[in-house]
Amino acid sequence: MTDADSAEVVRQRCHDFTVMHTEVPIYARIVAGMAADDDAIALLRHAAKGQARPVLLLAALHELTMRHPETPAAAWFLPGAAGDGDPWPDVRRSVEDHWDELRSVVATRTTQTNEVNRATYVRAMLSRAAADLPDVPLTVVELGASAGFLLGFDGYRVRVGDVTVGPSGSLVECVAENRGAPVRLDLPPIAARVGIDANPVGPHDDAALRWLRACIWPEMPGRLERFDAAVAHLRNDPPHVVRADMVDGLAPVIAERRAAGSHLVVFSSWALTYVARARRTGVADVLAEAATDGPVSWVTAEPPGCVPGLPDQDVLDGDDRLTATVVGARSWRDGREMPAQVWGTVHGHGNWIDFTR
Numbered sequence: 001m002t003d004a005d006s007a008e009v010v011r012q013r014c015h016d017f018t019v020m021h022t023e024v025p026i027y028a029r030i031v032a033g034m035a036a037d038d039d040a041i042a043l044l045r046h047a048a049k050g051q052a053r054p055v056l057l058l059a060a061l062h063e064l065t066m067r068h069p070e071t072p073a074a075a076w077f078l079p080g081a082a083g084d085g086d087p088w089p090d091v092r093r094s095v096e097d098h099w100d101e102l103r104s105v106v107a108t109r110t111t112q113t114n115e116v117n118r119a120t121y122v123r124a125m126l127s128r129a130a131a132d133l134p135d136v137p138l139t140v141v142e143l144g145a146s147a148g149f150l151l152g153f154d155g156y157r158v159r160v161g162d163v164t165v166g167p168s169g170s171l172v173e174c175v176a177e178n179r180g181a182p183v184r185l186d187l188p189p190i191a192a193r194v195g196i197d198a199n200p201v202g203p204h205d206d207a208a209l210r211w212l213r214a215c216i217w218p219e220m221p222g223r224l225e226r227f228d229a230a231v232a233h234l235r236n237d238p239p240h241v242v243r244a245d246m247v248d249g250l251a252p253v254i255a256e257r258r259a260a261g262s263h264l265v266v267f268s269s270w271a272l273t274y275v276a277r278a279r280r281t282g283v284a285d286v287l288a289e290a291a292t293d294g295p296v297s298w299v300t301a302e303p304p305g306c307v308p309g310l311p312d313q314d315v316l317d318g319d320d321r322l323t324a325t326v327v328g329a330r331s332w333r334d335g336r337e338m339p340a341q342v343w344g345t346v347h348g349h350g351n352w353i354d355f356t357r
């Protein structure tokens, strides 16, 4: 264990969580309990380097309650959980009863957010990328697709402001407020779609899906319900997700999967940011090469400064620099790269869209 994860540092991370996340009062009270409990801090310090954060133990506890609904902590982790009082005595009992299981999960897992509601901005991004080629079918490739939830974008009912698309009977409903210019959600036909992920999650990998679910905060209205609906959708119609590095694996996936005569649209949502900065230009190199065979667009929803060649610094000011998700595109037409475009910002979970330009 390094000093970077000393008990003092971990306790401070817990205090920071309680101050920053008043929107989830039960989670904030659980984390306040962790901060004051030497055993809970010690448990969290079994995490991999840099991962000893309260969200990891929250996810481990959430996952535990899914496997053991009888454990005292479970009542505090139900979808849409609400309630006054101090959850820590119940949570503490579950920690004691399941110490070894929790230690093993904390030591081996890391948290990650898979948010189906991001399909709101994915749909808006794809529509905008296709606006100049409305009749050309799309080959859609997602980088960092995980289980492939966002690749189901056209199977979901999606509403952005007063524009609604998608099958009216869909199990999955995604909703965003429109805070900016009008957005389009219409799409050309989808000729092919595929995801790439270093660790794809299969539609019947119950343990891995349970962990992705556990990483969602139950107090946030509708999120767990939407996730469960998306899992059912995924099992009916699983997208193909290739296990590969998104930079090294991109060219082979394009060679194998690109539909003849289609517009290749590659997108990423909170995924390119996990690739080392120096390697990210490799995506553009592959796409420039692919542009000799037809139109190509690379659309991204990533934190500011993440995407090489996207001049996104002037779209943000103040606090936005820390919290925003920036949406933009690089594109190639007739074999030549067009000027990069920054379209605006979106909420990190797709709750609002603000296409300013």
Ligand SMILES: C[S@@+](CC[C@H](N)C(=O)[O-])C[C@H]1O[C@@H](n2cnc3c(N)ncnc32)[C@H](O)[C@@H]1O
Pocket: 112, 113, 114, 115, 116, 118, 143, 144, 145, 146, 147, 150, 196, 197, 198, 199, 200, 244, 245, 246, 247, 268, 269, 270, 271, 274, 275
């Ligand atoms: C935070 S999740 C985002 C999932 C989804 N795109 C979304 O927005 O809900 C990031 C995903 O990127 C994947 N990933 C990270 N680095 C990768 C790489 N070098 N190549 C392929 N996938 C990678 C992870 O395995 C994970 O599934």
